[in-house]
Amino acid sequence: MAPVRLRNVTKKFGQNVVLQDIDLEVNDREFMVLVGPSGCGKSTLLRLIAGLEEVSDGSIYLGDRQINHLPPKVRDIAMVFQSYALYPHMTVYDNIAFGLRRQRSQKLSLFTKLAWFAAANQKRRAEIDSRVQQVAESLQISHLLSRKPKDLSGGQKQRVALGRAIARNPQVFLMDEPLSNLDAQLRSDTRSQIVQLQKRLQVTTIYVTHDQVEAMTMGDRIVVLNKGDIQQVDTPLNIYRKPANQFVAGFMGSPPMNFLPVSIDQDGNLSGEGILKAISLDQISLPKADRDFILGFRPEDLQPSNADYADIEGTVELVEALGSETIVLLKVNNGGNDMEIRARVSADVGLEQHWQIGDRSFWKLDLNKLYAFDASSGKTLHFPYH
Numbered sequence: 001m002a003p004v005r006l007r008n009v010t011k012k013f014g015q016n017v018v019l020q021d022i023d024l025e026v027n028d029r030e031f032m033v034l035v036g037p038s039g040c041g042k043s044t045l046l047r048l049i050a051g052l053e054e055v056s057d058g059s060i061y062l063g064d065r066q067i068n069h070l071p072p073k074v075r076d077i078a079m080v081f082q083s084y085a086l087y088p089h090m091t092v093y094d095n096i097a098f099g100l101r102r103q104r105s106q107k108l109s110l111f112t113k114l115a116w117f118a119a120a121n122q123k124r125r126a127e128i129d130s131r132v133q134q135v136a137e138s139l140q141i142s143h144l145l146s147r148k149p150k151d152l153s154g155g156q157k158q159r160v161a162l163g164r165a166i167a168r169n170p171q172v173f174l175m176d177e178p179l180s181n182l183d184a185q186l187r188s189d190t191r192s193q194i195v196q197l198q199k200r201l202q203v204t205t206i207y208v209t210h211d212q213v214e215a216m217t218m219g220d221r222i223v224v225l226n227k228g229d230i231q232q233v234d235t236p237l238n239i240y241r242k243p244a245n246q247f248v249a250g251f252m253g254s255p256p257m258n259f260l261p262v263s264i265d266q267d268g269n270l271s272g273e274g275i276l277k278a279i280s281l282d283q284i285s286l287p288k289a290d291r292d293f294i295l296g297f298r299p300e301d302l303q304p305s306n307a308d309y310a311d312i313e314g315t316v317e318l319v320e321a322l323g324s325e326t327i328v329l330l331k332v333n334n335g336g337n338d339m340e341i342r343a344r345v346s347a348d349v350g351l352e353q354h355w356q357i358g359d360r361s362f363w364k365l366d367l368n369k370l371y372a373f374d375a376s377s378g379k380t381l382h383f384p385y386h
């Protein structure tokens with residue numbers, strides 16, 4: 001177990017800068033989730049830590065040891081891939097034992113000089129066997145040990161891949177979208193099992209996903225990555241409530257936060273023909289100057305209202321009844337431009353309202369939950385939490 005530190009890590013493929021000056025500190029025993037859209041550099045970052053790619057610049061530490069010049073097998077790091085990467089010709093038992101046997105053969109060169117080689121060998125074999133049995137039991141795959149990967153379901157393969165990583169007792173686990181080949185139910189079950197396993201084993205873990213629900217539910221902390229740049233590192237709740245910028249605000253949350261470009265005049269009032277014209281901006285602490293910014297609000301902070309008290313009027317474009325809640329897609333007019341925003345209400349409210357596509361509908365916005373972002377940099381200017 002050890003902390004992982006990245007200092008000014010840059011990775012280029014030819015001229016293409018995939019990761020730029022990454023500084024990151026993952027604490028000992030922490031479950032860190034790395035989340036971001038496809039192609040933002042998540043797998044590359046893990047592969048650099050594992051030693052499957054070389055850094056172009058910067059350094060990587062495991063505890064006090066700089067590891068970025070070391071070959072992968074001596075880094076004491078285990079990686080689980082989306083594709084499982086099991087050896088197809090080996091049984092589950094041998095797949096799990098594989099890494100342990102490699103550890104043995106490195107040590108054997110010392111032992112061979114000794115007369116008790118045979119005894120040591122036998123002892124080691126018994127140790128490996130007991131380790132494999134123990135790991136298989138903890139993942140509930142003992143009954144699969146003699147099967148080959150082709151005779152396993154996706155979920156079972158995934159457990160074997162985890163087992164192989166755990167067996168070696170590494171200082172760090174790296175997991176690259178390990179659940180993305182599983183169906184929804186299995187994914188959600190396995191998600192909680194991985195978290196429980198990590199808490200039990202207390203191994204520093206970096207878990208990559210493009211799925212913000214996985215990130216929110218699994219991580220002690222989350223790193224949000226976009227285009228090779230770290231946007232924010234924080235706890236799930238802070239990432240959700242206090243996003244550092246518009247990218248993070250829009251990426252975390254489903255449906256995502258609504259954004260409306262607006263301008264304020266010198267008196268601090270909204271100018272133009274925005275849908276929120278009637279709103280006083282006393283609630284949000286913005287510099288009172290002529291400027292453009294982006295107003296943000298989450299779908300759950302809209303509630304249906306009577307026309308007289310409404311902050312927002314829109315045309316219903318789509319109603320999605322999801323069982324426990326209902327998502328309403330609205331077309332609104334913001335300063336002459338048609339825009340879409342989403343509202344999320346409880347299923348009961350959805351039923352009471354029985355919206356039809358094309359209906360005019362009226363909404364109250366929780367003005368204590370407004371966000372504001374700089375229109376050019378995207379930086380958060382205001383969030384509604386202290």
Ligand SMILES: Nc1ncnc2c1ncn2[C@@H]1O[C@H](COP(=O)(O)OP(=O)(O)O)[C@@H](O)[C@H]1O
Pocket residue numbers: 013018036037038039040041042043044045
């Ligand atoms: N071996 C490689 N050679 C060239 N470009 C690569 C290589 N591996 C990844 N890339 C590029 O690096 C970027 C980030 O890829 P990746 O780390 O796989 O993203 P993610 O895992 O977030 O989807 C992509 O633009 C990808 O095309």
Ligand SMILES: [Mg+2]
Pocket residue numbers: 042043044
């Ligand atoms: Mg990837």
